[in-house]
Amino acid sequence: MSYPGYPPTGYPPFPGYPPAGQESSFPPSGQYPYPSGFPPMGGGAYPQVPSSGYPGAGGYPAPGGYPAPGGYPGAPQPGGAPSYPGGQGFGVPPGGAGFSGYPQPPSQSYGGGPAQVPLPGGFPGGQMPSQYPGGQPTYPSQPAAMTQGTQGTIRPAANFDAMRDAEILRKAMKGFGTDEQAIVDVVANRSNDQRQKIKAAFKTSYGKDLIKDLKSELSGNMEELILALFMPPTYYDAWSLRKAMQGAGTQERVLIEILCTRTNQEIREIVRCYQSEFGRDLEKDIRSDTSGHFERLLVSMCQGNRDENQSVNHQMAQEDAQRLYQAGEGRLGTDESCFNMILATRSFPQLRATMEAYSRMANRDLLSSVSREFSGYVESGLKTILQCALNRPAFFAERLYYAMKGAGTDDSTLVRIVVTRSEIDLVQIKQMFAQMYQKTLGTMIAGDTSGDYRRLLLAIVGQ
Template sequence: MSYPGYPGYPQGNPTVRPDPAFNPRQDAEVLRKAMKGFGTDEKAIINVICKRTNAQRQEIAVQFKTLYGKDLIKDLKSEISGRFEDLIVALMTPLPQFYAQEIHDALSGIGTDEDCLIEVFCTLNNHEIRTVRAAYESMYRSSLESDLAGDTSGHFKRLMRSLCTGNRDESYAVDTAAAQRDAQALLRAGELRFGTDESVFNAVLCSRSYPQLRQIFAEYERLTGHSFAKAIKNEFSGDIEAGLLAIVKSVCSKSEFFAERLHDSMAGLGTKDRTLIRVVATRCEVDMQDIKQAFSAKYGKSLESFISGDTSGDYKKALLALVE
């Protein structure tokens, strides 16, 4: 699973890049030494795993099995624990399988983690969604669309089913006349009527390209004098509001969307470690530098300072190694 950047967006600025002097055999030997004998060298584990890309980590795992006949993830899990273990295992998991696991866990058990579903389906591009869907269906022998439909309801269910098709227009062209028509249709479906025609919002937000949606939002604001995001807040509530707003935020600034996710994972009582791990593990190779800038601009503090104040031990060291 690659991250070529979303059409209509420049390539993001990652914090984790391919190591130009990469030697998977040497890295495998370092990790073996770090876990062999009495005690574990957590620093060595962080220096290797947090400074390589996901693709490079997969090569290390192959070398580790070739050299020692052992599964690297199993060895790591036997040596480390807690949130540090969760983060390292996330980093070692191929991205499609990692996203598939997150979705499966979001749908399993008591209640549904709608925030996870929104984060994944409202920000990935078509190729990424299809790759994750294939991984999910291979791993769990179940239809992703059916599982989403079975665990969600109402307008939110329709939004998730639309997005999981991975069929958004990804062209670069912007049609101003069509954007004006869509803005007027959205206005008629929401603010100009009693009640809301949710299907119009779903159709436009799930199928139009990002550049086209930016034009639609501009046309909507020109017609009404306020932002499209404000219209969604006025017309919707609950999970469907959160999902539609996530698409709008992702279209306008994906970096700011993920900065908000990171802030919310650490603000208030307790840390939402699962969200923190997922965002850092999946965005460090994509646009974490951009997310850090958006975070500082929005909250007046650096992402590193938030992580330092909200986590501890090897977990904190590994997170900081990924975002610095």
């Protein structure tokens, strides 16, 4: 069966990356893709995205237009604590509670009449929501807003003048003290490509390195945020991966967040940048810093060979669902290689169809089964792939929430996600954040940060 209008063709190129086949001529004259002045190293389940309209203008699904809180099973009620997400890992409810607390997906996005789909198991106490007698919910049809492309909070500034901006930054750092507000006004309202031009104009005009000057004027989280904003996207991802594996210990969640969420083209660019900038092989570093099934998953990811054909093969989805069941729930023990093969190679629309087929066949959602069959970082990695197949902005919203929840703040994660998604889908991440946690991203940032660091973060997220 084919779904009308689904899907549009392939991923658009990632902002700032060379078009396929033009790598040798990249970057354009006057742009510097990989800077030399940056600091050396060392110094369960989501709401489904609509099928039609994926990927959008930024290469990712548009999540706007989900049912309002209270209009889906397991939704938090006004004034109450959110029932989703919670628990371990990336916020999957304890015990693999499945789809219970997330907004239920609009199944009619594939066309046809309203879908009658058995609700996945895992509701608290084993009870189905009372508003769905017999446990057979009719999901709402897809709102038109969901078909729109994704959007970043930062867009290229109109009437851009790199020399003028370089002069503003020079004056802000000249003399006694630093005019942080002037710096915030410039960097929070320019695209990454424009920041690269400002950096080049600064060196041309003053014979000095802008990054070194900024480092000498700033410190702490503000310094980390400013430097991240001036790194080209590919370099920043490669730098973050290197930092996560350098020294004692490994930041596995950083490896998962980057390698399991990027497109093929992004990953291939990261691998090339990692080699050219740090003189190291990314796959070898992964092998030396991780082990077992987690190592194999990350090695699969860094190949950048996921199928990106946006059409869905429903026969394959049914077969893959059966294979995953037989590799996990349907046997004693787990065939980890089967999960790795399917989740590492299938396109995201194909994985969504497989998850739907699995829920119908196994009466349990696939994320719950992964929770039951795996543990540790390989569990988190597999869930991240599935969560991004369902709704990538919701995955990042959850990561932001847990970076700020409770005592202390994981500032590196906060900075990394805000910066890397600011020109891609931060608008949709903000929408999902408000829907999932009944508070705005800006409100939570304001409560967890302070000073110029808070001011710049809020300017980026558009508060």
